[in-house]
Amino acid sequence: MDVALAVRARGITKCFGDVVALDGIDLDVARGQIHGLVGPNGAGKTTLLGLLLGLAVADSGRLEVLGAPVGRTPAAPDGVAGFVDGPGLYPSLTARQNLAALAALRGHDKRSAAIDDVLHQVGLTDVADDRARGFSLGMRQRLGLAAALLTKPRLLVLDEPSNGLDPAGKKHVHGVLTRLAAEGTGVVLSSHRMDDLEALCSEVTILATGRVVFSGPLTKLAAEHPELDFRLLTSDPRAAARLAGEVAGIRVVDDAAAWRGADALVVRALVPALDELVARFVHAGIAVRELAPVVSPLEAAFLTLTEQQETGR
Missing domain, CATH: 3.40.50.300 (P-loop containing nucleotide triphosphate hydrolases)
Known part of the structure; x- marks a missing residue:
């Protein structure tokens, strides 16, 4: 005991x-x-x-x-x-x-x-x-x-x-x-x-x-569940979307808003790839105004694990 x-x-x-x-x-x-x-x-x-x-x-x-x-x-x-x-x-x-x-x-x-x-x-x-x-x-x-x-x-x-x-x-x-x-x-x-x-x-x-x-x-x-969707707000959304597409390990989930002139860009990435993207933004003179998960790591893992259990995967 x-x-x-x-x-x-x-x-x-x-x-x-x-x-x-x-x-x-x-x-x-x-x-x-x-x-x-x-x-x-x-x-x-x-x-x-x-x-x-x-x-x-x-x-x-x-x-x-x-x-x-x-x-x-x-x-x-x-x-x-x-x-x-x-x-x-x-x-x-x-x-x-x-x-x-x-x-x-x-x-x-x-x-x-x-x-x-x-x-x-x-x-x-x-x-x-x-x-x-x-x-x-x-x-x-x-x-x-x-x-x-x-x-x-x-x-x-x-x-x-x-x-x-x-x-x-x-x-x-x-x-x-x-x-x-x-x-x-x-x-x-x-x-x-x-x-x-x-x-x-x-x-x-x-x-x-x-x-x-x-x-x-x-x-x-x-x-164990490290890949997340992140929402990015930058000073140049079009350039940010282009750069995001060039970094290995980054998947642009939603760039439509960026090309419409809005500030938001959603990418799916591991943290090291995200660090590389931010470094490129800095080098290109693009200001990062906000960087945050779309959902928290706990919520993302919760959704994945419970869906897998309910579907029997």
Whole structure:
């Protein structure tokens, strides 16, 4: 048993009638790591998060959470907190009252100072005495995170925590998750926001049709799927399109806009070839005003891997 792991899953299978939600899942999440869970709708993400939270048990396989085997009856493992499908809140109670009630139910710290601290961490101090029924989706998500923080979890499990967050809310949530990981808490989160996962996660697991199609560091994912489409904005789009066609390893995906007089040019390339293209632009006196992937490396790999799984390639 590896005590350095917050989660260790081997061969996890879960069925609902004839539907196989999870099919032989292996997963390792280190303590002090933010691990992203990615997959299309119906891939099994919520089912897996529910197993980690003790809301259900696997049909077969072995699951260890915080170094202890998970039993065969649904029960929240000690030291684990979080939510799936949104946090459960009392709409008629204020944010402060919700946290006090949840703390009392779970036998955790319900002192005003502790509640004020977690409200501050998630940026809800100003609405602490407002009723939850009037909260936006993003505010409810942050209040659910505050409830989890009251338990001082060693494993935090979150389902789409960025739903409904404005930039300020996103900043608070990212700050909390980064701090928890730095203090040694394992964090598992699912999200359809690839930018959030790339900003927060050191490792990701991609699920498709209930199976793992990739699990590992983001750097490994980028190395295995390195060719991307890049959007270029330059001072001379026509000359840029001509030069792009002359560099080995560069494929011009869309130069129609450039020849119509627009600034955009889309090329498909490996990074070394792209470096060569930029060097030629500089030598030719063409200013590069923007260079960015059309989709992120994580999103590109996600689309490739899940499409391959769904088509059986």
